[in-house]
Amino acid sequence: MAAKRSFRDAWLNNEDFQHWLSRVEDNPSTAFCKICKREVSAELTAIKRHKTTKIHSVYEASEQQEVQQERIPVHHGNYAANGVAIATILFACFIAEHNLPFTTADHLVDLMKRMFPDSAIAQGMNMKRTKSTEVVRTLGRCVTED
Structure with missing residues (x-):
């Protein structure tokens, strides 16, 4: 042996x-x-x-090949910029929580911009399927590690 x-x-x-x-x-x-x-x-x-x-x-x-997405910056004292970061995270969480396809982000963010033209946060959001996928993947790792 x-x-x-x-x-x-x-x-x-x-x-x-x-x-x-x-x-x-x-x-x-x-x-x-x-x-x-x-x-x-x-x-x-x-x-x-x-x-x-x-x-x-x-x-x-x-x-x-994993896509490296830009980090969401925190702007101290700038409510609109922080609001965009928070809205981005909440939007990605909503997609994941309700098991919606990530392609929804391609159209829904543009719809929100048209629905709320006076909102600086809505106008500042820029999120499509790739970014929403990466935000969910990154946050998912954080949630599952805790």
Whole structure:
């Protein structure tokens, strides 16, 4: 019977592995893929083989293509700018809470601008499906982590 291999800390310094591989504290014979959220046998060939699997490639590609949205700035003393930030978050939460398609944002924000022409907050909102998706995804992570 072959001996069990143990995780090597040197793998964490290897450029091919360092951004996605981590140690499993309670099991030295396994490694953990942070991208796929899966355990892999702590053997160099198994780790290299895992890196070439289709599922790892798909997760890695989607992680690299993730759209980075601009952060919503907080403007101290500027009610309209803060109101736009709050309205943006509330609007994205409304879409998620009511399970509406994100494409709704493409039309509803423009409708609100026409409905409330005297509102600086409504006029300042700029949100389409991409931004609403990212706001929900970002806030969803915060909510699920708490």
